[in-house]
Amino acid sequence: MADESLLVKILEEIKLMRNDISELKTDVSELKMDVSELKSGQQEDHQILKALEHKADVNKAEHDKMAMDISQIQGYQKNISESIDAIKEIIGRHEVDITVLKRRPV
Template structure:
């Protein structure tokens, strides 16, 4: 009877050893996962920082485009005015030539 108990205990001990080995492997895997998660977090922070910078650059470019459009529109109005003045001067010159 004692031999059977010892045999059962040895089998249980062997199973516990296997379970310990599995737990050790699982711990190692979890440590790797934790390291990878840490690396991913670091990358996400860098991506967020870059995204914020890109957003600021984009807003600055949009503002510059708006300013350029306004300046362009202003130049078109000024050119139209100058064109009208030139036409008026041509008429005046034509009248002077006729006289």
């Protein structure tokens, strides 16, 4: 009788262990799905980050080009200002010469 009681207890323990193992398998399966979802989200985040890095590089290149264009325009503006100043000098001298010539008797 004691052997049967022991055998019943062992069988009950085995049954409980099988239930526990089944629950563990379910938990592991759920964890695998969660990890898979996390990996998928991480890959998406990585792609977004790469796209943002590329956009930042493009923006920097455009900014550098604009800075170069502005420097070039400033150089042209300086040359134009110098040319206008030279023209003003020439015109001023011609005005003086014209005034002197007008005052001379013919």
